[in-house]
Amino acid sequence: MFNASMPTSPGSMVNQCKFEEDEESDSKDIFITVDNPESHVTAIETFITYRVLTKTTRSEFDNSEYEVRRRYQDFLWLKGKLEDAHSTLIVHPLPEKFVVKGMVERFNGDFIETRRKALHKFLNRVADHPILSCSEDFKVFLSAQAWELTTYKKQGPGFLSRMGETVRAVANSVRGVKNRPEEFTAIQEYVEDFSNKIGSLDKVTQRIVKEQKEYLEELKEYGPTYTLWSGSEEELAEQLKGVAGCIERCCKETEEQVGHLSDTLVPVLHEYVLCAETLKAVLRRRDNIQAEFEAKNEALATKKVDRDAESSDLGFVWGSLLGKNPEEARHQRQERLDGEIEELKEEIDKLEDRVEWANNALKGDWGRWQRSMRGDLKSAFLSTAEKNVDYYEKYFIFIHTQITVSL
Amino acid sequence: MLSVSCLSALLLHTVCCLYIRFIFWLEILFIVAAPFSPSQIPLYTKCITRLKVILIFYILQGRTLILKDLKSHESLYLVCITQLERRMADAGNKESAPIGGDEFTNTELENNKNNTMVEEGSTLLRRMEISVAEAEKRTGKNTVNMQEIFTVYLIETRPIDAITEGHNPAPDSLWRRYSEFEILRNYLLVTYPFIVVPPLPEKRAEFVWHKLSADNMDPDFVERRRVGLENFLLRVASHSVLSNDKILYHFLTEEHRWKEVVHETGFQAKADSRIKALSATFRVKNPDKRFTEMKLYSDELQSLTSQLLRVRARVADRLYGVYKVHGNYGRVFSEWSALEKEMGDGLQSAGHHMDAYAASVDDMLEEEEHYADQLKEYLFYAEALRAVCRKHELTQYELETASSDLISKKQQREELATGMVRTFSFKGMTNKLFGQETPEQREAKLSLLEEQIVQGEETVTEKTVECEEYVKGAWVDMQRFKEQKDRDLREALIGYAVMQISMCKKGIQVWTNAKDCFHKM
Numbered sequence: 001m002f003n004a005s006m007p008t009s010p011g012s013m014v015n016q017c018k019f020e021e022d023e024e025s026d027s028k029d030i031f032i033t034v035d036n037p038e039s040h041v042t043a044i045e046t047f048i049t050y051r052v053l054t055k056t057t058r059s060e061f062d063n064s065e066y067e068v069r070r071r072y073q074d075f076l077w078l079k080g081k082l083e084d085a086h087s088t089l090i091v092h093p094l095p096e097k098f099v100v101k102g103m104v105e106r107f108n109g110d111f112i113e114t115r116r117k118a119l120h121k122f123l124n125r126v127a128d129h130p131i132l133s134c135s136e137d138f139k140v141f142l143s144a145q146a147w148e149l150t151t152y153k154k155q156g157p158g159f160l161s162r163m164g165e166t167v168r169a170v171a172n173s174v175r176g177v178k179n180r181p182e183e184f185t186a187i188q189e190y191v192e193d194f195s196n197k198i199g200s201l202d203k204v205t206q207r208i209v210k211e212q213k214e215y216l217e218e219l220k221e222y223g224p225t226y227t228l229w230s231g232s233e234e235e236l237a238e239q240l241k242g243v244a245g246c247i248e249r250c251c252k253e254t255e256e257q258v259g260h261l262s263d264t265l266v267p268v269l270h271e272y273v274l275c276a277e278t279l280k281a282v283l284r285r286r287d288n289i290q291a292e293f294e295a296k297n298e299a300l301a302t303k304k305v306d307r308d309a310e311s312s313d314l315g316f317v318w319g320s321l322l323g324k325n326p327e328e329a330r331h332q333r334q335e336r337l338d339g340e341i342e343e344l345k346e347e348i349d350k351l352e353d354r355v356e357w358a359n360n361a362l363k364g365d366w367g368r369w370q371r372s373m374r375g376d377l378k379s380a381f382l383s384t385a386e387k388n389v390d391y392y393e394k395y396f397i398f399i400h401t402q403i404t405v406s407l
Numbered sequence: 408m409l410s411v412s413c414l415s416a417l418l419l420h421t422v423c424c425l426y427i428r429f430i431f432w433l434e435i436l437f438i439v440a441a442p443f444s445p446s447q448i449p450l451y452t453k454c455i456t457r458l459k460v461i462l463i464f465y466i467l468q469g470r471t472l473i474l475k476d477l478k479s480h481e482s483l484y485l486v487c488i489t490q491l492e493r494r495m496a497d498a499g500n501k502e503s504a505p506i507g508g509d510e511f512t513n514t515e516l517e518n519n520k521n522n523t524m525v526e527e528g529s530t531l532l533r534r535m536e537i538s539v540a541e542a543e544k545r546t547g548k549n550t551v552n553m554q555e556i557f558t559v560y561l562i563e564t565r566p567i568d569a570i571t572e573g574h575n576p577a578p579d580s581l582w583r584r585y586s587e588f589e590i591l592r593n594y595l596l597v598t599y600p601f602i603v604v605p606p607l608p609e610k611r612a613e614f615v616w617h618k619l620s621a622d623n624m625d626p627d628f629v630e631r632r633r634v635g636l637e638n639f640l641l642r643v644a645s646h647s648v649l650s651n652d653k654i655l656y657h658f659l660t661e662e663h664r665w666k667e668v669v670h671e672t673g674f675q676a677k678a679d680s681r682i683k684a685l686s687a688t689f690r691v692k693n694p695d696k697r698f699t700e701m702k703l704y705s706d707e708l709q710s711l712t713s714q715l716l717r718v719r720a721r722v723a724d725r726l727y728g729v730y731k732v733h734g735n736y737g738r739v740f741s742e743w744s745a746l747e748k749e750m751g752d753g754l755q756s757a758g759h760h761m762d763a764y765a766a767s768v769d770d771m772l773e774e775e776e777h778y779a780d781q782l783k784e785y786l787f788y789a790e791a792l793r794a795v796c797r798k799h800e801l802t803q804y805e806l807e808t809a810s811s812d813l814i815s816k817k818q819q820r821e822e823l824a825t826g827m828v829r830t831f832s833f834k835g836m837t838n839k840l841f842g843q844e845t846p847e848q849r850e851a852k853l854s855l856l857e858e859q860i861v862q863g864e865e866t867v868t869e870k871t872v873e874c875e876e877y878v879k880g881a882w883v884d885m886q887r888f889k890e891q892k893d894r895d896l897r898e899a900l901i902g903y904a905v906m907q908i909s910m911c912k913k914g915i916q917v918w919t920n921a922k923d924c925f926h927k928m
Contacts, residue, residue, distance in 0.1 A: 197739055197743040200739045201739055201743075204739060211725065211732055214728070215726055215728070215729050218721045219722060222719065225715045228714075229715065231487075232486065232704065232708070232711060235893040236893055236897060239896075239897055239900045243900050246907060374749065378753075381925045382926065385918050388914065388918040388921075389914075389915055392910075392918065393911070396915065399908050403901065403904050403905075
């Protein structure tokens with residue numbers, strides 16, 4: 001992981017990056033770091049900005065290096081834009097806006113560090129994605145200065161059109177999709193179960209951290225009791241101090257282990273809890289697209305029925321009252337309906353393409369996501385297990401030497 | 408929203424401030440009274456300094472409102488202070504002549520040791536194999552004629568010679584319950600007050616953490632008690648003095664007659680007066696310094712071991728929590744492995760290892776209970792040691808009282824004989840007011856005094872001998888106890904470290920296996 005305190009010379013960064021992403025192909029051509037959080041105070045508010053450093057050899061970028069400062073809101077904007085443009089691609093989740101549980105201040109050091117790491121991961125995941133990394137919004141995010149970004153943000157679909165889209169989406173989700181392909185149903189079931197499991201794992205891990213911390217508290221009182229006793233004894237003083245030393249060592253190791261757990265496993269599990277939510281949203285959006293397509297198809301079918309049917313509708317009656325020729329009226333109506341049907345057919349073709357594209361995008365990204373999920377979780381658990389082995393080994397060696405020396 | 412401990416700390420603060428003022432007045436009083444009783448002053452000033460330090464600690468504690476067990480802290484501060492004083496004393500004065508111990512040279516100590524070891528050759532344990540083999544539940548009627556359930560323990564004995572000769576006779580056995588062991592111990596305490604009598608396992612489960620039950624009927628508790636009772640019998644039967652006791656022999660061999668026999672000794676009356684005497688307050692002028700030291704040490708040992716046991720129980724509780732939560736990993740991994748195709752096998756087996764990890768803590772902590780029992784034994788031993796020191800103080804006090812009585816009687820005789828009143832006395836007053844008595848009256852009084860003086864001199868001689876013998880015997884046993892304690896506790900501490908090592912080994916094994924499973928994911 002990139003460390004904010006490390007020197008950011010291009011050479012060292014390249015080497016670090018290659019080392020970390022060795023499972024990716026050698027053709028990695030963009031390197032991003034998020035570091036150096038700073039507090040900004042204005043008249044209205046206080047917020048934190050992070051430095052985003054980009055090094056790239058891609059042709060779409062004018063320069064090979066960019067350094068900009070971004071705040072959390074900017075990241076939210078970027079994510080929103082990516083999801084809008086590619087609604088069925090899986091975008092890595094952002095850290096949460098705020099932590100509901102516990103009294104975590106926004107400006108607490110640990111919170112900022114956790115957020116920084118998560119933002120770093122987010123950008124790197126986007127950069128690794130073959131489609132998302134080509135997004136214009138992404139490019140602007142990485143390269144534009146603060147005022148340029150603000151101007152750029154103002155372009156794009158206005159507030160009302162976004163409202164309209166949201167309303168449509170809600171309407172579609174209410175309607176529901178009728179013929180969901182089997183594979184997507186399977187994916188949905190998997191996502192449901194996965195979400196449960198990963199949520200449980202997250203809770204279990206946090207519980208372990210809590211229990212370890214409480215254990216550490218008691219240990220800190222335990223060792224000194226032996227030391228105090230050694231002051232009252234003559235023959236036993238050595239042995240008692242020896243045991244006290246062992247317990248102190250145990251404290252030290254436990255503290256390290258808890259730190260490692262909090263730094264390595266907890267954030268990863270938390271990320272994937274958020275991922276599960278993202279996946280559910282992606283599946284919903286895909287369903288909505290299909291629902292829209294199905295809705296239009298039904299509309300077409302209704303229109304066709306309308307056109308072919310013998311109608312005694314109100315318009316005909318009215319027309320005849322006004323003295324129009326019934327035949328002519330019927331013709332007019334049929335022509336109108338034909339026009340509408342043609343329009344609908346065009347829309348349906350577009351929607352059909354859209355559905356197909358969405359499905360393919362999701363299918364492709366699904367495989368990709370599963371691979372990276374496996375990789376992430378495997379390495380996190382592996383690292384935890386290694387740390388635990390290390391913990392016991394170090395403590396074992398210490399006690400062994402203590403036994404031979406003083407006990 | 409003041410918690411109970413905050414309130415009590417505040418209260419303590421107030422009380423301590425008032426107390427401090429009282430202490431200052433006491434100090435002034437002692438300074439004034441110093442010329443009249445010079446030997447008491449060092450003791451008093453020592454006490455007062457100690458008290459002041461504790462109170463200052465408390466006032467500071469009150470200000471910072473610490474939510475810990477105040478009682479345990481008090482005894483620990485006392486321990487700190489005693490240790491400090493000892494170090495200062497060691498650094499300060501090199502010469503400290505123990506009173507009443509001058510006759511002990513190193514060679515005599517050696518001889519005593521040899522005597523003890525020779526006598527050990529003939530202790531009961533050498534002649535007889537003793538064990539507490541089983542425990543069973545019984546029902547019966549208790550003293551108030553109500554049904555109760557209690558546990559009895561099977562004591563088995565076999566003569567050693569029969570075994571070494573190659574036969575394998577069936578052991579003699581009888582059943583005893585815990586209360587009978589208590590009677591035996593009380594008898595021993597009263598009959599051999601100069602011996603540090605081995606303690607019984609605890610009457611009620613203390614220092615429990617949530618997994619241990621505080622129920623006396625719990626099978627684990629009964630098992631640990633069985634071991635403790637066997638340990639008690641073995642210690643008593645291997646003691647050079649205690650093992651020769653007839654009552655002990657009866658305890659081990661006569662199931663039914665034993666209670667009558669022990670009550671016939673009349674120990675019960677002595678036991679009651681012993682308890683009263685031990686808790687009485689009295690001022691000893693010249694106790695043997697070594698015994699005072701030992702008494703202080705016994706207090707320290709008590710505080711330290713009880714604090715240690717308390718914290719150990721909490722640590723065990725927390726460790727248990729950590730291990731058991733890992734069991735949840737096992738469950739979730741197993742469920743998750745059903746979802747995954749590629750990671751499934753790795754997850755499944757990792758889950759099994761997590762279950763094994765969670766289960767391993769049960770055995771570990773059971774072993775640790777054994778360590779806790781070893782510490783508990785010495786917690787109770789500390790009490791016995793203290794009792795021996797107190798008994799010495801009592802004997803010494805009785806001697807001093809008898810001596811001062813004798814002195815005052817002799818003074819009275821002198822006054823009567825010479826007619827001079829030396830110190831202010833009621834007699835002198837009445838003489839002045841009402842005139843002196845007739846010669847006959849004086850004669851009668853004189854002869855009475857003479858008798859009393861003769862008696863008094865006998866008493867003083869008796870008491871002196873009693874005191875000296877007590878000091879001799881007690882010192883030998885306290886040395887024996889000290890060596891035993893150092894040996895046993897050293898073994899216990901090493902055992903504890905070994906337990907930690909085995910915990911590490913198991914941890915390494917489990918997590919290495921888990922690591923391999925994660926690799927396969």
